[in-house]
Amino acid sequence: MAHDVRHWPGTVYPGEVDRECPEAKPLIDTLIRRLTADGPSPDGYRVKTLGANMGGLWQINLKVRRRQVRVLYAPYGQTIVLFRIHRKGSPEEQDRAYELAKTRKHEYELIKRAANATPGSRSIH
Amino acid sequence: MQPQEVALSIDLNLREKLRDKEYRRHFFWAETSARIARDLINLRKRRGINQTELAGLIGTKQPAISRIEQADYENWNLGTLRAIADAEDARVRVIIEPAEDVLAEYDSGSDQAEHALPASTAEQADAAHPVIIAPETGANIILAGTIQGYPSRHVAEITFASGFGKTGAAVLGAAIIGTMNVDRPIVKAGLTILAISDQSAISNSVTGGTTLLRQGAEASLLMQQGPADNEPAV
Numbered sequence: 001m002a003h004d005v006r007h008w009p010g011t012v013y014p015g016e017v018d019r020e021c022p023e024a025k026p027l028i029d030t031l032i033r034r035l036t037a038d039g040p041s042p043d044g045y046r047v048k049t050l051g052a053n054m055g056g057l058w059q060i061n062l063k064v065r066r067r068q069v070r071v072l073y074a075p076y077g078q079t080i081v082l083f084r085i086h087r088k089g090s091p092e093e094q095d096r097a098y099e100l101a102k103t104r105k106h107e108y109e110l111i112k113r114a115a116n117a118t119p120g121s122r123s124i125h
Numbered sequence: 126m127q128p129q130e131v132a133l134s135i136d137l138n139l140r141e142k143l144r145d146k147e148y149r150r151h152f153f154w155a156e157t158s159a160r161i162a163r164d165l166i167n168l169r170k171r172r173g174i175n176q177t178e179l180a181g182l183i184g185t186k187q188p189a190i191s192r193i194e195q196a197d198y199e200n201w202n203l204g205t206l207r208a209i210a211d212a213e214d215a216r217v218r219v220i221i222e223p224a225e226d227v228l229a230e231y232d233s234g235s236d237q238a239e240h241a242l243p244a245s246t247a248e249q250a251d252a253a254h255p256v257i258i259a260p261e262t263g264a265n266i267i268l269a270g271t272i273q274g275y276p277s278r279h280v281a282e283i284t285f286a287s288g289f290g291k292t293g294a295a296v297l298g299a300a301i302i303g304t305m306n307v308d309r310p311i312v313k314a315g316l317t318i319l320a321i322s323d324q325s326a327i328s329n330s331v332t333g334g335t336t337l338l339r340q341g342a343e344a345s346l347l348m349q350q351g352p353a354d355n356e357p358a359v
Contacts, residue, residue, distance in 0.1 A: 006133055064197070
């Protein structure tokens with residue numbers, strides 16, 4: 001069953017890919033197609049679930065011309081949300097990338113929860 | 126009822142990108158590698174053997190099988206693929222296609238179908254919100270309205286290209302829900318606006334739908350007050 005691959009915020013794709021790892025774009029595009037077709041754990045990709053202390057993020061590492069590119073995302077039913085795509089750097093850079101992805105995931109979940117609340121509504125002009 | 130999705134759609138825009146020869150060279154190899162990896166894994170699972178057993182059958186080591194079953198591995202060769210196919214009683218097919226024939230597939234929109242927003246989501250967005258008639262993708266839309274609970278009139282600028290609103294007096298962020306497509310002028314979508322008032326730290330989450338007639342038109346927002354205990358920190 002096809003999945004709906006999205007990103008949060010709207011700067012992840014193609015913004016972060018163009019800025020940080022443009023050489024990985026064909027592979028990222030292929031990965032997005034595979035995620036769409038096969039779901040969050042497509043065959044052939046190194047998928048890691050990072051656990052609760054990492055905010056429930058999932059991770060795929062891609063090797064592009066001897067450099068590693070990391071995709072941080074999470075599945076929500078049939079929807080897969082990409083939170084961070086970056087070139088793997090120093091341990092400090094990796095920690096920053098994880099923290100940013102966790103923050104984005106938290107923000108996304110808050111906004112989604114608020115959007116799906118069922119309060120009263122009113123029209124304004 | 127399906128939950129409303131606030132994350133933004135991804136448009137791979139392959140039809141446009143594949144016009145670039147260098148891009149398509151890498152993309153075709155990436156697709157081929159991913160497909161080979163998937164097919165090899167599926168075949169091995171179907172035969173009920175693990176990587177070590179397969180390695181033994183073709184006289185290599187398990188790490189070599191692991192490598193060739195990676196979607197980003199591009200150094201496979203036909204000899205290895207033939208050896209694996211022979212060991213697992215399978216056929217290798219090699220299809221070489223001129224780029225123009227492959228591009229025609231993308232021009233016909235076959236890649237779009239795979240990535241189209243599921244109909245149920247589009248229908249849900251349509252039912253939950255009025256319709257947005259969008260201007261050109263990337264254009265700024267002006268939304269104006271008074272947010273419930275705040276006395277002053279707030280104006281937000283939302284850029285469709287990024288889907289993230291410019292920080293202003295009233296709006297911290299905004300997300301377009303639904304589909305955006307440069308080829309289709311009419312877009313059905315909803316909006317989620319995370320609002321702040323007068324640059325204060327008080328935040329208020331609201332959702333709304335809107336009807337826009339054209340770029341710059343004043344919008345009419347239907348807003349829902351978020352529950353107080355769900356207010357995100359700003």
